[in-house]
Amino acid sequence: MARQWGMVVDLDRCTGCEACVVACHAENNIATVGEDQAARGRAMHWMRVERYWEGNFPNVRVTYRPVFCQQCGDAPCESVCPTYASYHNPEGLNAQIYNRCIGTRYCGNACPYNVRFFNFYNPVWDKPLNLQLNPDVSVRSVGIMEKCTFCIQRIKVAEFRAQAEKRPLKDEEFNPACVQSCPPKAMVFGDLDDPTSEVSRLAQSNRSTRLLEEVGTLPNVIYLRSVS
């Protein structure tokens, strides 16, 4: 059954705690590049929480927006990749095939959200962090691009389990690491093509917006935000 995985992020609930960022790093074996490299703009956070300040002190309002791969329906990163490393999988995900990537970095330029990350060096984990790598996720070498996968390893496990038990997959069964770790439950993950799923119900909300919709990328991440 064809699905369209998607996510809803309720910005009115987000507290900017960045638990999602930490969870994402742990789940996906994302390298920490260190202070120097991070200062040069090479930090790799598949998930980042953007902070915006509105108004002047003392009447300041802070808002947060977690930004990660929007899993675009019409993704600029996919068409520009000469080797099909960046491609659209049958479940509507923007997949990145690490083995196939030769590092032209064209996808990173084409991405309007700047959510694609490049391994400028081979990743290193200080001991004992090297012992906590997630065995379900491949470690990426120098010279290749990586980005949020919607925790495709978890999707696959859930799909295989459902298949083995000969039952349809329910999207409440599992969650990507960021959704699982969100304390205020600001994020909901699921199948946007299933009209009964919570994610598609929330996507119909009159608070729903999409990031940089005007670029025409048809993102599958929906942000909920009350317009004041």
Place this chain on the structure above:
Amino acid sequence: MAAHSPEKLNEDVLRPLVRTSWRFYLTGGILASIVLAALAAFIYQVYTGIGVSGLDRPVFWGFYITNFVFWIGISHAGTLISAILRLTDARWRRPVTRCAEAITVFALLIGGMFPIIHLGRPYLFFWLFPYPSERGIWPNFHSPLLWDAFAISTYLTGSSIFLYLPTIPDFALVRDKAQGWRKKFYGFLSLGWTGTPKQWHRLEMAMRIMAVVILPVAVSVHTIVSWDFAMAPVPMWHSTVFGPYFVAGAIFSGIAALIIAMAILRKAFHLEEYLTPFHFDKLGKLLLMMSLVWAYFIIAERLTVWYGNESPEMAVYWSTQQGRFTHLFWFMVICNLAVPFLILSIKQFRNTITGPVIASTTVVIGMWIERFLIIVPPLERKYLPYSWGTYRPSWVEITITAGTFAAMALLYMIFSKLVPIISVWEMKLGWQQEGEVPRAVASQAPLPQLAPRADLPAAGN
């Protein structure tokens, strides 16, 4: 014309092939050491990771892609200009075409390396080509980078043939005059040329076909290079003007490179008699025209962006007009417009050789900066302000960039020592046509009738 002597021409043009001064070895040694430094820097980069460059997120492309576009632009010196001059039968082209066509081939070789140098995993560059793979994997024909690979390899093949064909009679001339290993070497290169009317006819036909074929190829190559940028939804990259803008810029920088190369050849090989101020005057006029065309394009590009006033594009626009890149931007305008305009629009300056050479030097610098300003500022200011970034080149990138300029000069020097840098037979043919055959007939007269004359290489003179 009585003043011209075919024997003296042979002597002047073939002298560099046999006699080499210590200056050549000294210059060659200096250039080779710069090239070696660049090679070492590249090996270091491959070994350590491309992190040794100044690239970061979101500026994933920097000096390397700037060099790529710049050198592909320079390559338009030769083939395009030479093909246009051949097709329009501009008589003054004769001493110019060979040096121009050689620039094309070497600039393409150098420019074509950069997409590989800049790869994260350069050892896998061949995945860009559709070769039979046991895994049945095919490259993505939607990607402008793939179009690039095809466009550049087509252009390189075409312009190599375009350079080689009219050199064959000259190789035969050297073969007939040379001894020892040179006789064998040039004998091989001249492909058994004996100068029969049939051979002249075939050469003439092949050159006509190539001149027509190479023009659309040259235009398409730089258009496709521009599409590397124009196809991506990046503010101020995503523009329809980029195709013609890049082609015009390419011809512009190409003419400038040609003028510089000609001035150096003239001095180094004492070719004052053949590369005259007249040629520099003609090319200077062409450079002036292209300078104005370039100015037209940059106004067309920037005015529409400014007037349209879309916020993502304006962020980029202001970073070049009132931000970090302002000085660089106006320096580029001075190099590409102010200096060439002042020098080349005044006859007294244009007629000196120094004038066009100064203008060409600033144009080459200015066009390099132009490529940089097209590529980097948009990436630094891409949509979401939270992820804006800055780019600073590292010593590795600067060394490799310097190395390519040295490599260009070195390849060109070696070429000028192996190949007659002025097309001897075309010069002689020109003198014949002008001196002995009425003008109207000359342009139509088929070559075979003119060819087997005493002063053409076939006769062994």
